[in-house]
Amino acid sequence: MTGEEASGFLFHWEPGVATGPVLVMLHGTGGSEHDLVPLGQRLLPGAPILSPRGRVLERGMPRFFRRLAEGVFDHDNVRDEADALATWIGSFVTTADLAPRPRVAVGYSNGANIAAAMLLRHQDLFQGAVLLRPMVPLPEHYRGESSSSRVLVIAGQRDPIAPVAQAEELAKRLEESGSRVDLVVVPASHELSADDLRLAQQFLHQFS
């Protein structure tokens, strides 16, 4: 099913099987709500998939928040969009009666960055996350005690867009906020590789 909510988030929704985790798939710059659906289906066959489209446009390319230049983020907009998306996901989950099931975000690049912002600012929204080629989305630190979320961060060794140092710093920030984080560096650039798929599949088993 494809739809649009009053908040302006276009989305793709697949109800999937009746038990187990719900995947929230978050695309990269220039992507859409359809982009990562096949990845979600491969990662956890049969899982419900909720996949929104970022509502910010950069020269016609959808994103989850504005940036001022490559790698320079509009932090006010990151906060606003992370809060709006978290609220939208929360109400979708409640309306679709999914609240008792684990929610796991899977984000790539810009989608990983908005997932990280939501993990930091809305610590009960996700029980898990896979962040593929992320960066630190916000300058401020978030402290938390008992967030039970488990996060897998995967950086590409030769990634010029989201350098390994950014993934390392993000992993630290997420730990400070209470998440348990695994950081893996794969021999790849910004594009995803077979290693990403394998590592994410292994990680997601714990939520089934």
Ligand code: MLT
């Ligand atoms: C971003 O959020 O800007 C990304 O990390 C880089 C990109 O989307 O190209």
